[in-house]
Amino acid sequence: MTDTTASTSVNKGFLGWVERSGNRLPDPVFIFFYLIAILIVISVIAAATGTSAAHPAEIDPETGAARIITAQSLLSADNIRRLWVEMPATFTHFHPLGYVLVVMLGAGVAERAGLFGTAMRAGVRNAPKALLTPLVVLVGMIGNLAADAAYVVLIPLAGIIFHAAGRHPIAGIAAAFAGVSGGFSANLLPGQLDALLFGITEASVETVFGDWTANIAGNWFFIAAMTFIFLPVIWYLTDRVIEPKFGAYDSSKADHEVDDATEDRPLTAGEKKGLKRAGLAALGVIVAWVIFTVGPGTPLIDETANPEARLTPFYQSLVAGFFILFLLSAWAYGAAAGTINNHRVLVKMMAGAMEDLAYYLVLAFAAAHFVAMFAWSNLGLILAVNGADFLQGFDLPAPVLLAAIVLFSGFLNLFVGSASAKWALLAPVLVPMLILLGISPETSTAAYRVGDSATNIITPLMVYLPLILIFCQRWQKDFGLGSLMAMMIPYSIGLLIAGTALIMVWVGLDLPLGPGAGVFTDPAAYGINPTGPAEAN
Template identity: 70%
Template sequence: MRADAGKAIGHSKFLSWIERGGNKLPDPVFLFLYLIAGLILLSVFGAAMNWSAIHPTEIDPETGAKKVIAATSLLSADNIRNLWVEMPKTFTSFHPLGYVLVVMLGAGVAEKSGLFGAAMRAGVANAPTYLLTPIVALVAMMGNLAADAAYVVLIPLAGVIYAAAGRHPIAGIAAAFAGVSGGFSANLFPGQLDALLFGITQSAANTVFPDWQANIAGNWYFIVGMTIVFLPVIWYVTDKIVEPRLGTYRAEGANAVVAGAAMDARGVSETEISQPLSSDQRKGLRHAGLASIGVVALWVLMTLGPDTPLIDETATPEAQLTPFYQSLVAGFMILFLLAGWAYGRATGIVKNHRDVVRMMSESMADMAYFLVLAFAIAHFVAMFGWSNLGLITAVHGSDGLHALALPAPLLLILVVLFTAALNLFIGSASAKWALLAPVLIPMLMLLGVSAEMTTAAYRVGDGATNIITPLMVYFPLILVFCQRWVKDFGIGSLAATMLPYSIGLLLIGMALVGVWVAAEIPLGPSAPVYLPTR
């Protein structure tokens, strides 16, 4: 492979500096435990210094004036009692916990039955050479619904398909990686990421507006917009920048054989992944499609049919569909569950209901780390609320931003840039959002910007720099995939290959945020850019 040695060395040094700094950070679980310790000290200091703010919406019933929010020490008797007595409730009432676990009960069956992997293989099979990149990119972005499966199935498969088409396999890997990870939030449908992020968003929003309810379709239109604008960026960067730079691929002796027979992270060979779908697998996809149509029809019936259980006809017109939006978490769980079951029955992977229960149990086992992390995050978020520091910061921050008179598009673009920079060091989307949301969501809501819009801006920044930081959990795996084809392909080579995607996705993402806010396009059903009360 021919490369610009000077640029690669400089870029590798920069990434090495990021890697060294990031590796000094503790595991996200302990990061939040340390943050809790710091929060306790800050709350004691804030209470001693009488930090306070005027609540923008709540009225003190005794005085009739707006309520004063005072910093409260987390070492006070009440807060110590809350910590120990309410610990089970604090954990189990953490909004993302229920959302994610419910969706994963179904998604685990769809993944472990092989449905997600087969659907991605079918999506890129027999694609015309000139349309290979956009098809791979689109399937990769859609593959985010499959979580880990997109990384370990689609990305190595893209390299095999590009090589078979006479194109450079690294270009295929890069295009798939850009779609799966750079376009992490882009999709045509909401999924488990929406459930996770909006659970955290709701916790943050409720500190200012206790009645605000999230729905996982709150960014639906926006993520579709991301998919539409990201697709040509990935197409252009792959075909016009990355692949010409890589040059013509020449198999490096035995390395070509190693690449063809390499094993992915789940013990499935790339040779097996690249084989055409069997008749049973094609039958399974048809059955899964019919099951999906059945679930969609059921939800349409419950929304538009007799008695309309998913419509609250007693509510105001803008709130009547709230039950429908809130039911989507369960809806996606049922859709993934039945589609995965139907696929597994057709292929013989699911022989009886016990196999389905086993797959659901295994999917919960896969969530073990998330449960530990959620425990730490739940207590950080709760204690942040008990101290009142988040709300005080949000009120004074919104007052300061209001005095600066910065336009909303610029504020949200700054959110994108800050998130993109933080993402170089903290890869977990949930960990970053749990850290940022308690301040950003209330602060921007007080300026009239909806929680859905702030969440959307965060998502743009969170994805764009995933593909250039070695601290991203799958970065080493992608490097291994590349080295199967080009033995001396290093961290600097991968980062330099992915940097044009990162820049392109970040720029087009910021432009999308700016246009979306300026045109006040709804982010999803009943999800405006600005709060109705502005």
């Protein structure tokens, strides 16, 4: 990497403070372990002082009043025994674990077979010059289904394509980075992130209110709307704000030639054939799921349930559906493109996808125990009840309340980079608290996603930030981290404003967030005596 110390300064002002503060934080895995230690101390103090709350979902049969829940010490004999005896079950029963592993079995093959990379290249390389920016941004947001592939393929490719079109290559990198990372939660289809976040949401509901099944498509309509709201914001900022500052590109500032891995080469005959076959395979899976839903026997519809719950099997099947869609599409592509020659290669790619999740498994182990121990202490329920009472006292309209959650999530993202780690920290308190106020788990998840997405591109803890910096230095060798931050801050502010406005309007109009997922919920459906559901103003 080129030495940029002389040309850029990253240790002054607010950006320097954010960078230094973020670098002092430990790995998210150890953050959870430290939080567990803090949680133990708090639980001991809370139990000793008799901290309590009235359980909104349980009635004492003798008094007819709400049952009083008291804080439990995590150093009690029962909780110590539970920790050591139930450790395997605590880990394996962590809801996000199964969701993510299943979806990644298919998505990992699609990435390794080259389907995602080829599809992104095909989507942007022949774009008309006038539509180059929006197509790069749109492919970037959709490319989040490909996880890491969007960062390592599309972002450097966007610089090459912009340069070939006579535009500044770093502006292309900025647009792609804003689409991939700033639009992290925006997409036309649910994917891995939905499975991961709703798994945590489900666990957070169940620790307080008992069984509840997450709907992986619970934010589908909302994230699709985010895609079309974020697209013009990034387009305008790229063409009208960012690129004009660079002026004409000076090739003498380039560090070295672009490597062949990101070369803007035409698609081969095999790749074109593979994309066609992948499309047919994806269409076949969609048709199969339609038949399962409306065809003979309707296996994905519970005919015996009440109307609101009839589609529950369909929602529960979507994790498996995306696994099959990604897997068969990748296999069809790979067989035509020559990247999957036999079933042994396919199995090897699936195993490789699991290897990539090694860090996530370690993080999930720590997060699972934090979530479980939080539930054992009863502090989550007590905080939720008291927090709901506190917020209800302010009588905030639901749109304002959700906007506050967006801003808080965006601020926290500057210090804790992992989306799942942050949600695992916030959800055990936030989700039950908002349920008590009549706001659905899907809505709390959507608000979190807006804040988390908008500030991804300016946090020093973003794991791909050094890689993006290298991509920029290929075109301008003195481009430093401070330059990258300054370039991306307008995008972050624009996306935060647009996302906050979107969630406020969405909640205010009480629009469905996804199939079967509304903004508001009836606390009584969770066995709760309502404390006063929020009203949309």
